[in-house]
Amino acid sequence: MTLPRTAENALLAEAGEGTRVQLQQIVKSYAGNTVLHGVDLDIAPGEFVSLLGPSGCGKTTLLRVLAGLEIADDGAVLLGGRDVSRVPTNKRDIGMVFQSYSLFPHLRVVDNTAFGLRRRGVSKADAAKRSLDALALVGLADFADRLPHQLSGGQQQRVALARALVTEPKVLLLDEPLSALDAKVRVQLRDEIRRIQLRLGITTVFVTHDQEEALAVSDRIAVMNSGRIEQIGSPEQLYTTPATADVAAFVGLSSVVAGVAEGDHVTVWGQRLPLQAPADGPVDVFIRPENVRFAGEADAATDALVEESTFLGSVRRTLVRTESGELVRLQHSPGIRPVFGDRVRIALVPEQVAAHPRG
Template sequence: MSDIALPRTADNSLLRGSSDGTRVQFEGIVKSYGRTPVLHGIDLDIAPGEFVSLLGPSGCGKTTLLRVLAGLEESDGGAVLLGGKDVSGIPTSKRDIGMVFQSYSLFPHLRVVDNTAFGLRRRKVATAAARRRALDALALVGLEAHADKYPHQLSGGQQQRVALARALVTEPRVLLLDEPLSALDAKVRVQLRDEIRRIQLRLGITTVFVTHDQEEALSVSDRIAVMDAGRIDQIGSPEELYLRPATAHVAAFVGLSSIVRGLADGTTVRVWGTELPLQTPATGEVDVLLRPENVRLVEAADAAVTASVEESMFLGSMRRTLVRTEDGALVRVQHTARIRPSFGDVVGIAVDAEPVAVRQVG
């Protein structure tokens, strides 16, 4: 399906009811399963109307934190606040939250419009009013023409749009998205990802998005909280995380990085004869994380280090070439598509003097 066009505000009850969003706060959230700690005192303040992604590898605690916010899990300590009110002891049904999960969880025996209106009917909204609001929600996701179909008559991307419409139709204060795109093919994922962001901006709804896909998080978020082992390593805008990672874990997880050895003196690190500024102080032998766009191909005769080409991938407007240095390090180089290295070519590489993240060796 192509990108949808949102309806006019005057024509849609959900758009007419858009707001500035609700503030969400996690204060010292602790959670364990048995003797296994999962969350270690999470503090996070999400502004009204903000789109925040929880990004991290499997098992880092991001989904558990989302479930604590939803009331599907009870924390062992700390508090969850919505609009300044502690909702830690309030059940899910009373928190006024919309949720979209990886699985569509649509009722196969109900038509699309009835699936969408399900939450309204449980709230005792009259049948005619519930249908009107459901059709408005379906218009937001471009599916009003499919209102009377059954789920099995829709594609996967369309079914996930229905799940999104169902979450929005009750006009919740907060929208929670738990890896909602991971079951879709690549093209549909990008389309639906962009549509979710446009709808979120139009509605002004505070949104928390769980994903392990850095591209998804970077493309739609106001801020990203990078999680590891039950803690938040860093929270910031996509640009801050990419350009100024606070830790080596963040630098390695957000964006592509190559790891090479360097010698640090506190404020700089020497790599291939070039002094690079450090993101954080370090001394002695370190692993340096280099972004591919900060590494250049140069003439082998003029280079401080040479390498052999392992592979070169055409990515449209650019190429990304993987080379192996004489000491065995694998380094990614991003460059113009007009340069086409071949396997086994000997090339020179150099690095731009941009700030880098490092981690101590040993």
């Protein structure tokens, strides 16, 4: 999709540097069950931050507190340094996109997009012009006169995005907006959202349980578990240096194998590997699929049986079971085609690994 030039689109022409978002010691409970335990999050102006975690970890609740749809039991929400903890949603200058499109079925696309502007008292002509700018931004200028049922799911979600952007909010909140779409459309719209966000410079908070989505679009990712942020960092930091076992297990694919740590190295299958952080004694070592390889008889390695092998296009991913019963994934050339029951030997690439004490 080719975006309009800045001079041709009022949204882009007036794009600022974004707004700082601060969540300070946010606590939220339902019926005595605490779902957010003093969460702190500081988002820089114009930053794209994803809240990532399994279902029930508190990420959507945190987003709803930021939006004003839920009121925190304790803590503060600051937008641009202003405390909005008790300010209603419609006074926070926030744009939201949900998993459901929530379009008015009887209104044309341009009128759906203009709805928020008309509610704010913007004239019909100005609202229509700004709506067309927003639709051009998401690649739907030619669909302005259609009704929602005449659009695909991906197109309807773009309308929802345009509607959120047309009021030029300080902050954009996205609550799993792609989960109802098929895989190809999801990737396309994900990338378009990121490109638009960069062009507008709008501070964005994106809730998802899909790690690939978060890794692809985020400046930083906050990994949540049981109502707390376990680690926040760039996608590269979370993938290469996970702070906890839960982060290592959730971000990317990892195989957990036994090792013995001694200072800044750990021994696995007779191989010494560098550790991300010093440790001593028995540890669980987190091994990425790309850091395991098939080995020859002369290599320091371990014997294993092939459990399954999956063709993924440019690579093949194979699951093996070692003699000690550990399940290990390898990522390798699709030209190597192991089958169930094959006996193989596997070794590790001498890359730095994460490890945590056993038990």
